[in-house]
């Protein structure tokens with residue numbers, strides 16, 4: 001996720017939350033069923049179904065092969081994200097802050113939850129895609145250096161330096177014990193290896209969280225779609241006021 005995307009998406013999410021909070025001050029009960037209100041609702045629904053299309057394309061090999069001929073999946077994910085926020089913003093305008101029925105309230109809260117969860121997931125995904133290959137390569141190079149160094153140096157610090165001390169104190173204690181510069185380099189290498197290994201472990205943890213998050217995001221989205229369809233049917237069934 002680049003800076004511009006992060007700022008735009010964050011700004012839109014804030015706008016959505018402010019719009020939602022507007023119900024404290026404003027209410028236009030006749031707006032959702034009016035001509036303009038209904039058109040906004042229809043456009044909102046159109047935007048909100050783009051993420052569903054994304055799911056179908058991502059999960060069907062045939063669709064994906066065809067689709068990726070004219071749009072990369074990473075670009076489609078951007079469409080998903082922007083449509084997934086603009087749709088709910090329009091849907092909030094469509095409500096006119098008339099939160100009278102249970103369906104209306106549940107639909108609105110679930111929609112906000114889906115967008116907020118998407119926002120968190122985007123952040124997790126960005127953490128995953130940053131430089132795992134480089135980290136593994138770096139860890140491999142450091143280990144190689146460490147092995148070749150440890151063959152040349154017979155370290156004495158292992159005995160006189162408490163293993164649990166932070167790097168800075170270990171370094172001080174080594175310097176006081178009169179360790180050679182090679183021993184110091186070995187310590188530095190060991191410290192760097194543990195840092196890189198930690199960051200690789202964190203990466204795996206984030207990946208696991210992302211998998212769990214994706215399941216949650218999909219489940220609440222599907223519930224949202226079911227309620228949207230129910231809402232649309234009931235609006236047509238009871239008749240749109242402007243028709």
Ligand code: HEM
Nearest residue numbers: 048051055058081084085114115118119121122125218221
């Ligand atoms: C109406 C709102 C939204 C709906 C209904 C929705 C729905 C979905 C669905 C069904 C998936 C599953 C795709 C799959 O793996 O098959 C998904 C994935 C995802 N969504 Fe959303 N989403 C919405 C909004 C957002 C927003 C606002 C963001 C980010 C700010 C977002 C970020 C993501 C990300 C990062 C993935 C994972 C993509 C991947 O791994 O390919 N979503 N969304």
